[in-house]
Amino acid sequence: MTWRQFLFVLPLLLLVSVFSLYPIITSGVYSFFDYQTNDQTRNAMYTGGHLNAPLFHEDGKYLNFYLKKDLQLVDEPGQATIAALQADIEAAIEPYAQKKEPITLPQPEEERILAVIGEIRQRIRSLEEAYPGTELNISENADTLLKEMETCIVGSNFIGLKGYQRLVGDTRFFAALRNTLVFTVISVFFELIIGMGLALVMNRSIRGIGIVRTVSLIPWAIPTAVSALIWTYLYDGTSGIVARVFTQLGLIASPELLLTSAGGTMAAAIIADVWKTTPYMALLLLAGLQVIDRGLYESASVDGAGPMRTFTQITLPLLKPSLLVALLFRTLDAFRVYDLIAVLTKGTPETLSIYAYKVMIGQGNYGYGAVIVLAMFLCVGLIALLYVKVLGAELMND
């Protein structure tokens, strides 16, 4: 490639790098850390020791605040002791006054700070012992504050493969994986069967068959988040007509079960998905059907082959490449389902995407969330590999 040609591809490479490759690599990095944005000691990735400098400084200020109150409660030598202690605390926290973020902490520094905290604790205790009858303000608060100052020293939150270890034992993850697989397999199965039938019908030259194509494009074209909302209404326990019809047909015991029971939500999600994406499947298969030479069908019928035999001996083998592509696209699409279930039931049945989103965005646990999405990534890779190997078509040849 010449550099001029490279310039043509550069914008694509930039966008892909920033919004696809960088996030994937970053997720990989996240997965090795106990990285949680709603926990002060873990809200970044620390490979070495850290000091939560702002909090450390604030705690020191509070210590001095209570000590100042105590100045009026003690005699003159006591006042001198307190003043000296105050000065030392001030000296200990002063270096961190301007810090707004946690700072890195080398090992010797960490030991020095722990020693200083220990010394302050000791001196406060001696102060208490010197004035046994007096209720000092500092006595009430010193323990909590000093303990918090100690926790300001944060160790590394690098956990290596522990996140992956947790995943292996995470029953919620495997339940989500099972839900995702059940949803994917059943949805894609029905989409394939109905889509194939639809494609065969659309492939025939019937007057007005174009309207079938037009109509079937509409569910595909509207946003999933909107169609899911429409189905939420149709499934509604009190006003939903589909829920009512299903109840009257005896498919469900009572109308509200569709959006509340485990089996109900799964069925509801699958029906809505089949409704929306079967036309897409049908169009992909139809395109495959139309490149099959019609002469082959004529020869088959001259040879006396029935419709069933024609389908299995001519249509299916020649349709295989299109079938593979359609199945692969639909399987991967169903596997990452999010919008549909997030809107339909606010997250049941819990699929992998739903679980990952709850952990990452809901709980702010980016570390473990990354582990889940990387596991999803692996599954997607395996599915793609499976299709290409088992069905043996060449996607990439050009």
Add this chain to the structure above:
Amino acid sequence: MTSLATTKKTTPSRERLNPLIWLVIALFLFVMVFPFLWILITSFKPGAEIYGRDTAFRLIAVNPTIDNYTTVINKGILDAVKNSVIVSLITTLYVVFVASMSAYIIARFSFRGKRMLMGLILGISMFPQMIIIGPVFNMFYNLKMLNSYWVTMAYSTITLPSAVWIMIAHFKRIPLSVEEAARIDGCSQWQALWIVIFPMAAPGVFTTAIMTFIAAWNEYLLTLTLNSDKAYHTVPVAINALRTQFTILWGEITAATVLVIIPTLIIVLLFQRQIVSGITSGAVKE
């Protein structure tokens, strides 16, 4: 790939169908259309009828009303439509531009790493979008790009791969000789692309634009996560925000749904041929 419409026209004989297939087609059409029909019916019902035991399932409202429509318009549903138009247009413009340049190089030249580049593009179209959400959120947070139209840049993940794919298929159909003639006349590669190839591939460009526009219009996850501010909500997010914690006002939601589906309906009716071509581009080998 032959266009679906032309195949239909060139087939001389019209088949006679048995009634069973007609019945199946009718049933299919009914199932496809019914949800839309039902929300249209509901959108004109007053609240009492939607929740009433006897009136909830009536085909025609007893006291039809357009209150639901005025309410959702007052709640700013049209602002969401405006946002969706802005976001989808920005995405379409830059994606078509970027995809054209890359597709031109991929379709016309052979170079080292071409297979890898195509594999990368295909791979990105397949991976779960969920994988980029966390890092992209952090990136937008650190760069103070949350709650802005910068979200359209993140849309490249969901739109760019298929756009490049469709463009490659269409650019390949333009005979090499046309471009060679242009090069002999002194066109640079840049001019050859924009003055010769791009206009000749106009149908393909248009298909790409439509597909990108629809994908951007339908996007939910990225806007939900990156643009929590109501002022930047697009249609899919805004319409779901109409649901409140405890009650769901179906009258308003169905009215809003009818309003926001209209643009999609228009696009489908006007451009169905391009959409079908876009869906099947690359799926069938020529």
